[in-house]
Amino acid sequence: MSTVLIIEQILNGLQFGVMLFLMAAGLTLIFGVMGLINLAHGSLYMVGAFAAAAVAASTGSFLLALAASLAAAAIVGAIIELVVIRRLYDRDHLDQVLATFALILIFSETTRWLFGSFPLFLDVPEALSGTVTLPGGIAYSSYRLMIISVGIIVAVGLFLLISKTRIGMRIRAGENDREMIGALGVDISKLYTLIFALGAALAGLSGALVGAIQSVQVGMGEPVLILAFVVIVIGGIGSIKGALVGAILVGLTDTLGRVMLPLFFANFMEQSSATSVGSSLASMSIYILMAAVLIFKPTGLFGRA
Amino acid sequence: MISERFFNYIVALLILGTALVAWVMDEPFLITLTTKAVILALAGVGLNLALGQGGLISLGHAAFFGLGGYAMGVLASHAQTFTPLMEAPFLIVGTNSMPVIWLVAIVASSLCAFVIGLLSLRTSGVYFIMVTLAFGQMLYYFSISWPAYGGEDGLSIYVRNSFPGLNTLDPIQFFGICFAILMLVIYGVSRLTHSPFGLALNGARQNAQRVHTVGLNPFKLQLAAFTISGAITGLAGALFADLNRFVSPTMFSWQTSGEIMIFIILGGVARLYGPVVGAALFILLEHWLGGLSDFWHVYLGIILLCVVLFARGGLIGALAKKERAHV
Numbered sequence: 308m309s310t311v312l313i314i315e316q317i318l319n320g321l322q323f324g325v326m327l328f329l330m331a332a333g334l335t336l337i338f339g340v341m342g343l344i345n346l347a348h349g350s351l352y353m354v355g356a357f358a359a360a361a362v363a364a365s366t367g368s369f370l371l372a373l374a375a376s377l378a379a380a381a382i383v384g385a386i387i388e389l390v391v392i393r394r395l396y397d398r399d400h401l402d403q404v405l406a407t408f409a410l411i412l413i414f415s416e417t418t419r420w421l422f423g424s425f426p427l428f429l430d431v432p433e434a435l436s437g438t439v440t441l442p443g444g445i446a447y448s449s450y451r452l453m454i455i456s457v458g459i460i461v462a463v464g465l466f467l468l469i470s471k472t473r474i475g476m477r478i479r480a481g482e483n484d485r486e487m488i489g490a491l492g493v494d495i496s497k498l499y500t501l502i503f504a505l506g507a508a509l510a511g512l513s514g515a516l517v518g519a520i521q522s523v524q525v526g527m528g529e530p531v532l533i534l535a536f537v538v539i540v541i542g543g544i545g546s547i548k549g550a551l552v553g554a555i556l557v558g559l560t561d562t563l564g565r566v567m568l569p570l571f572f573a574n575f576m577e578q579s580s581a582t583s584v585g586s587s588l589a590s591m592s593i594y595i596l597m598a599a600v601l602i603f604k605p606t607g608l609f610g611r612a
Numbered sequence: 613m614i615s616e617r618f619f620n621y622i623v624a625l626l627i628l629g630t631a632l633v634a635w636v637m638d639e640p641f642l643i644t645l646t647t648k649a650v651i652l653a654l655a656g657v658g659l660n661l662a663l664g665q666g667g668l669i670s671l672g673h674a675a676f677f678g679l680g681g682y683a684m685g686v687l688a689s690h691a692q693t694f695t696p697l698m699e700a701p702f703l704i705v706g707t708n709s710m711p712v713i714w715l716v717a718i719v720a721s722s723l724c725a726f727v728i729g730l731l732s733l734r735t736s737g738v739y740f741i742m743v744t745l746a747f748g749q750m751l752y753y754f755s756i757s758w759p760a761y762g763g764e765d766g767l768s769i770y771v772r773n774s775f776p777g778l779n780t781l782d783p784i785q786f787f788g789i790c791f792a793i794l795m796l797v798i799y800g801v802s803r804l805t806h807s808p809f810g811l812a813l814n815g816a817r818q819n820a821q822r823v824h825t826v827g828l829n830p831f832k833l834q835l836a837a838f839t840i841s842g843a844i845t846g847l848a849g850a851l852f853a854d855l856n857r858f859v860s861p862t863m864f865s866w867q868t869s870g871e872i873m874i875f876i877i878l879g880g881v882a883r884l885y886g887p888v889v890g891a892a893l894f895i896l897l898e899h900w901l902g903g904l905s906d907f908w909h910v911y912l913g914i915i916l917l918c919v920v921l922f923a924r925g926g927l928i929g930a931l932a933k934k935e936r937a938h939v
Contacts, residue, residue: 344738394921400738401669405877406920408870412913420907533749533866536742544738583759590757594750598731601743605734 311445316566317559322451324558325458329513330535331542331550332465333506339545340481340502341396346407347387348510348535349528350414355380355511356518356527357418360427369432373515380511381504388503393496411529419525426522429515454516461509462551469547478502482545534561537593541600543610552608557593564592616932620885627892628791635784643783644855649895650790651851656875656887657797658844663873664882665805666837667817669741671869672728672748676842678755678864679724680717680849685767685859687713692769708773710780710789710854717850718843724751725842729835745866752864766860773854780854790851794888797844802884804840813837845872874916880926889927 334348358379363372387410395403431450438446469475477498480488489495514528521527538557542549569585576584600608627646634642655677662668690697690706697704707713732743756764772780780786804810816823816830823830853859862868871894879890897915901908923930 338738344741391917391921400741401663401881402920402924404669404671404741405873406917408873409913409916409920412909412916416907416910416913420910529866530749533745537746540735540739540742540746583757587754587757590753591750594746597743597746601731601734605739607739 311443312566314441314443314445315447316562318447318451318455320559320562321555322454322458322558323562324555325455326513326517327531327534327538327558328458328551328554329461329509329516330531331538331554332461332547333509334532334535335539335542335545335547335550336478336502337506338539340478340485341499343392343395344400344403344407345392345506346404346532347410347414348506349530349532350411351380351384351507351510352514352528352531353414353418353525354383354514355508356429356514356523357422357427358511359515359518360429360523361422363429364427369430369519372429373512376511376515377508380514381508384507384511385500385504388500392503393499396499415525422525424525426524429518429523431519450519457512457516461512465547474501534593537597539607540597541607543607546607546609549607549609556596560596561589561593564589568592614932616883616885616928619928619932623885623889623892624795627888631784631787631791640783643787645895645899647783647787647790647855648852649892650787650794651848651855652872652875652894653888653891654790654794654797654851655845655848655872656879656891657794657801658841658846658848659872660841660876660882660887661801661804661844662838662841663876664886665810665813665817666834666841668733668834668838668841670732670744670838670841671741671866671873672732672744672746673842673845673872674864674866674868675728675748675751676721676725676845677849677852677868677872678751678859678861679721680846680851681853681859681863682755682761682767682849683717683720683846684713684773684850684853685769686761687716688769688773689761689767692771708771710773710775713773713850713854714847717846721846721849722839722843725839725846726835729838729842733831733834733838745869748864748866748869752861752866755861755864762860764861766858766862769853769857769859772857786855790855793847793851797847798884798888801844805884809833809836874912876926877916877919878926880928883926883928886926886928893927 330348330352334345337343337345337348355376359372359376362375363369366372391406391410395406398406435450435453437449439449439452440446467475469478477488477493480493481495481498481502485495510528513531517531518527534557538550538553540553541556542551542553565586568589569582572581572585604610627650631643631646634640634646655673658676659670659673662670662673686697687706688708691708692706695706697706728744728747732740732747735743755761761767772786774780775789778785778789780789805814812823812828813833816828816833820830823833849863852863875887875890875894877890878893879886879888883889897912898908901911905911919926
């Protein structure tokens with residue numbers, strides 16, 4: 308197999324990983340600070356994608372569409388935090404799972420009712436629809452390259468936000484001892500709403516960015532949500548660094564597995580069965596990775612015991 | 613307010629009564645609907661053992677439900693086409709005998725539950741939820757990408773499998789089989805709950821450390837419960853496949869796991885008949901709300917949300933005495 312193909316696939320894997328990071332970062336932040344497992348995070352991803360598709364269709368501007376995805380997901384996130392999620396912080400995980408599962412049902416069906424069952428299309432903006440020639444003569448989609456850069460910018464931004472600003476200080480304090488920062492005069496419920504809206508905005512952004520390369524449809528969020536869970540289990544709950552490393556690992560394993568495994572099995576099998584064995588195994592590869600991490604480090608790579 | 617035991621008898625009689633009345637009035641669709649509720653209840657009884665008694669919040673029970681379904685699908689499809697399942701090292705042929713299929717479904721799903729449990733029980737709390745969900749999803753993608761048994765399209769079985777001495781194509785007889793299995797399993801689970809194993813399992817949920825100090829191994833208790841739980845849900849999967857005469861990857865999907873969990877919540881967590889009441893209620897809602905609107909899942913979501921937020925303990929908690937066990 309040629310080096311060009313491998314490099315291209317590695318970039319695809321990175322792009323996929325970066326998207327997963329945007330989802331996983333919000334989830335892990337919400338879990339780390341509020342102790343909440345949020346299944347409805349995938350719905351926020353979908354909300355972002357639909358908002359972007361709707362705005363892009365009426366204005367034609369991709370930048371406005373991205374802004375709409377951030378705003379819509381953040382607003383919807385803040386609303387569900389205020390109405391529902393807030394009541395769940397003191398409940399056990401079972402109640403959290405069920406209530407957020409109920410939210411998925413409500414969001415999915417409402418979206419289907421508003422927009423119909425057919426997928427919407429969000430076009431890649433004109434300026435980014437071509438390819439860029441990378442050093443070494445590799446032509447690569449500039450849109451995907453843009454996604455990778457957005458992901459890196461968000462990762463750096465989150466790092467700065469959490470380690471350098473006053474809000475970040477409160478978030479870290481909230482992770483360590485929520486009663487104490489309440490006693491010190493920080494309005495915890497406002498902080499929680501803010502964190503939830505931040506996580507939601509990241510999910511919405513990720514939905515809009517992916518929506519342009521895939522289709523925008525009801526139920527698009529849940530497969531990504533489950534992958535984000537795998538990322539968090541691998542990286543360790545509550546750790547943004549873990550989410551980043553886990554996301555890149557999962558992105559690369561999945562993308563490279565899909566390309567390499569069928570080729571690998573073709574070495575000692577006939578072509579058709581190699582393809583089927585290879586692709587079946589590739590679809591399981593990240594879960595096998597997760598199982599391996601669980602065997603050696605049950606709390607994840609960067610998780611606290 | 614009535615006692616829970618008395619309430620349970622009423623529920624069982626109501627289900628049996630509905631099917632019998634439908635049979636007398638010659639309404640096969642109603643019998644099939646009741647059968648569906650009974651089978652889904654069985655899947656819920658399986659999950660309830662892990663979730664209610666063991667405190668193991670598994671969001672991956674669709675894995676076992678699907679495996680049971682595919683055990684039926686694979687065996688029956690080979691019997692249907694008269695091709696052997698495997699020739700070397702020894703010959704395995706398909707079958708359309710229900711008892712054999714059930715046995716295979718139980719063995720396959722309990723093996724799978726054992727392996728998933730072995731890995732997932734290394735974690736606890738919210739990790740456990742995510743890990744079980746992920747393993748369920750793994751089987752879902754595997755069933756989609758494995759082309760030999762229909763892949764994404766699933767498998768159709770043209771004739772319902774046979775049970776010695778009965779005509780399984782007659783709805784009321786098939787209902788009888790499913791109802792009898794449900795009652796047997798519920799009896800078994802209730803015996804298990806009151807056995808030393810069940811008591812220790814409940815202890816492990818409430819205070820694992822304490823169970824450990826009296827010399828029991830909470831990990832082993834929970835693994836055993838998870839395995840039995842998977843086996844029951846697998847059996848339900850085989851029956852469900854036989855009811856529809858069709859299996860598809862949908863049985864493996866995470867929505868299925870979520871729905872099985874909904875049965876338990878609607879009925880009441882850790883209640884013997886919780887999943888039965890919940891599944892019956894779910895089928896009623898599906899039928900009634902589904903008739904009102906295509907988007908009935910919105911209403912289901914709102915009802916579920918209200919039950920979780922305001923009516924903890926489910927329907928049984930609201931109607932029968934006895935406090936809900938703490939989870």
